[in-house]
Amino acid sequence: MNLWVSETDKVKEQAGDxxxxxxxNWKNQVRRYRLYRLCLCIALxxxxxxxxxxxxxxxxxxxxxxxxxxxxxxQVLSLGVPATAELVSVSGxxxxxxxxxxxxxxxxGPVTLRTGGLQEYLMNVKLFGFLPFKKVEIQxxxxxxxxxxxxxxxxxxxxxxILVIGVGDFIGQNGVRCSPARYILNSGDYIRKVNGxxxxxxxxxxxxxxxxAGKEMVLTVERNGDLIEQRVxxxxxxxxxxxxxxxxxDNSQGVGTMTYMDSEGNFGALGHGITDVDTSTLMDMxxxxxxxxxxxxxxxxxxxxxxxxxxxxxxxxxxxLGDITENSVRGIFGRCNEKADGLISEDPLPAGFKQEIxxxxxxxLCTVNDTxxxxxxxxxxxxxxxxxxxxxxxxxxxxxxLLQITGGIIQGMSGSPIIQNGKLIGAVTHVLVQDPTRxxxxxxxxxxxx
Numbered sequence: 063m064n065l066w067v068s069e070t071d072k073v074k075e076q077a078g079d080x081x082x083x084x085x086x087n088w089k090n091q092v093r094r095y096r097l098y099r100l101c102l103c104i105a106l107x108x109x110x111x112x113x114x115x116x117x118x119x120x121x122x123x124x125x126x127x128x129x130x131x132x133x134x135x136x137q138v139l140s141l142g143v144p145a146t147a148e149l150v151s152v153s154g155x156x157x158x159x160x161x162x163x164x165x166x167x168x169x170x171g172p173v174t175l176r177t178g179g180l181q182e183y184l185m186n187v188k189l190f191g192f193l194p195f196k197k198v199e200i201q202x203x204x205x206x207x208x209x210x211x212x213x214x215x216x217x218x219x220x221x222x223x224i225l226v227i228g229v230g231d232f233i234g235q236n237g238v239r240c241s242p243a244r245y246i247l248n249s250g251d252y253i254r255k256v257n258g259x260x261x262x263x264x265x266x267x268x269x270x271x272x273x274x275a276g277k278e279m280v281l282t283v284e285r286n287g288d289l290i291e292q293r294v295x296x297x298x299x300x301x302x303x304x305x306x307x308x309x310x311x312d313n314s315q316g317v318g319t320m321t322y323m324d325s326e327g328n329f330g331a332l333g334h335g336i337t338d339v340d341t342s343t344l345m346d347m348x349x350x351x352x353x354x355x356x357x358x359x360x361x362x363x364x365x366x367x368x369x370x371x372x373x374x375x376x377x378x379x380x381x382x383l384g385d386i387t388e389n390s391v392r393g394i395f396g397r398c399n400e401k402a403d404g405l406i407s408e409d410p411l412p413a414g415f416k417q418e419i420x421x422x423x424x425x426x427l428c429t430v431n432d433t434x435x436x437x438x439x440x441x442x443x444x445x446x447x448x449x450x451x452x453x454x455x456x457x458x459x460x461x462x463x464l465l466q467i468t469g470g471i472i473q474g475m476s477g478s479p480i481i482q483n484g485k486l487i488g489a490v491t492h493v494l495v496q497d498p499t500r501x502x503x504x505x506x507x508x509x510x511x512x
Contacts, residue, residue: 121145125169125187126446127198130415130507132205133180139417140172141446145195147185180204206510207410208322208486210479211329212427212434215383216353216375217394219314219336222346223252223284224267227309227338232299240297243306247292248285250343253310255282262348264312271296272304279306284346311338314345317355317373319428319477321489321509323398323406329384330512332393332477333489333504334452350386352396353377354405360430363469363498371430371474392451392509393477393489407434414485416454416505419444424457426490428478430467437461441482442500452491455480455503470498479506 124143131137147167167173169187183200228249231241247253255261256270257280271279278295296304320331329352335344355373363369375381383405384398408427421444425436443456457480459470468475471493480488480503488503 121189122196123445123447125196125198126416127196129198129200129417130203131175131200133202135205136174137418138172138174139167139169141169141417142171143169143189145169145187145189146191147187147198150184150186206324206413208324208413208506209406209410210408210427210481210486211320211323211405212408212429212478213320213405214317214355214357214371214373214429214474215320215331216355216373216377216381217314217316217318217331217336217350217386218353218375218377219345219350219386219389219394220262220348221252221312221314222262222348223254224261224264225311225338225341225345226251226253227311227340230307230309232305232307235298235300235302237300240299240305241307242297243294243308246294247281247283247306247308250285250338250341252284252346253281254284254289256280258282262312264310267310271306274304276304309340311340314338315375317357317371317375317474318394319475319490320352320405321393321477321479322486322506323402325410327384327398327402328395329398329402330393330395330477330489330509333491333509334393334476335391336389336394344391345389347386347389350389350394350396352383352386352398352402354381354383354401357429357431357474360468360472362467363472363493365496365498368493368495368498369469369472371468371472373474388512390512392504392512395509395512411481411484411486413506413510414482414487415507416444416446416487418485419455419482419487419505424480424482424487426457426459426475426478426480428475428490430464430475436481437464439480441480451508452504453502454505454508455488457490457501457503459499459501465499468498471501472498 121143124141147169180202185198187195187198189195226247226249229243229247231239234240261267274296276296278293281292283290283292294306296306299305314336318332320329323329337344353375355375357371358374359372361370383402384396386394386396388395421441424439424441426439427434427436438461439457440460441457445454448454459465471490475490478490479486486506488506490501490503493501
């Protein structure tokens with residue numbers, strides 16, 4: 063009897079253990095299922111957010127924030143987005159007196175617009191006709207013709223002040239490393255004055271430091287657009303020369319391509335600003351000069367190694383083509399002299415607007431030998447509202463001759479005018495390092511905005 067009870071207890075105990083194991087496994091499976099479902103929900107949410115964000119970006123970049131149109135001309139606007147635009151105001155008239163909803167434009171297909179005189183409009187864009195999306199300015203401007211140049215030019219730019227490239231150290235008289243300017247000056251600073259006196263030349267600044275006799279110097283520095291005063295005390299190096307431990311620059315030189323010249327002799331070139339090679343900051347310019355140059359060698363671009371055009375610049379008065387008056391993110395600009403007129407080889411062309419650019423065949427005008435020549439390219443994408451104004455146009459070099467000579471787009475070709483359908487629409491600005499046949503361009507209207 064006792065034996066039978068003992069066996070029964072063992073069976074019950076074994077069954078209980080199996081039930082415990084079953085419950086534990088069941089709970090673990092429930093946890094894994096819940097975790098799997100949570101991960102699936104998170105992945106789905108991230109995918110939805112990414113899809114919505116990507117769709118929003120594509121739509122936003124497909125609708126330009128600013129549209130220019132020629133006065134008195136009938137033009138076709140084809141954005142191909144599921145949206146409508148409503149006129150809400152007109153320049154010089156305050157708020158529009160047109161009843162709300164009376165003038166709407168369907169942006170899903172081609173729209174023919176005819177503008178009147180020079181004025182500005184503000185349009186409210188709504189997705190699917192009801193969801194507020196963004197505001198678009200329409201500027202009615204006069205038609206403009208520009209002469210495409212495509213010629214290499216030598217560039218000399220004098221900085222507005224002394225540019226600080228970097229801060230370092232040196233061995234002092236006691237054999238210890240010194241760095242008087244550390245934590246006082248930064249890369250990208252412009253030194254404007256020394257002890258209240260203007261300073262523009264690198265050599266002049268170095269002489270003032272050496273003549274300081276170790277006395278504290280008050281430097282007026284421009285940093286991020288603000289003028290501040292910084293105090294630094296020079297120290298002697300091993301040779302007994304007073305230094306503050308900075309690398310500085312007061313000018314920049316290079317070779318680029320002139321994009322256009324207008325009827326009054328004003329020019330635009332490069333399609334991007336001149337930046338310091340070490341700090342990558344846009345250089346503050348005091349003045350600059352454009353020189354006639356000649357291409358003496360071309361290094362072909364390959365994957366991972368951008369090519370380069372080397373030009374010979376003679377800094378002589380009889381080689382000057384004009385004055386550079388502005389250095390901006392959109393390029394360099396100024397006025398040409400009569401000597402530059404001799405470089406003109408093409409007839410003036412209408413300036414094209416970004417909404418007129420089409421994916422497909424186009425040409426660039428550039429000089430890789432002795433004369434400016436048109437070469438075939440293909441426009442592969444147009445970003446009407448790109449965050450980077452220098453990359454509104456994507457293009458690919460297709461011309462066999464240019465590919466044979468340069469491998470595609472190389473340094474020195476920045477500023478080469480882009481022509482499509484008989485209009486000057488932009489300028490080459492960048493090359494893709496991993497594919498030298500491909501690159502970017504800036505809309506010509508962006509350059510003209512300067």
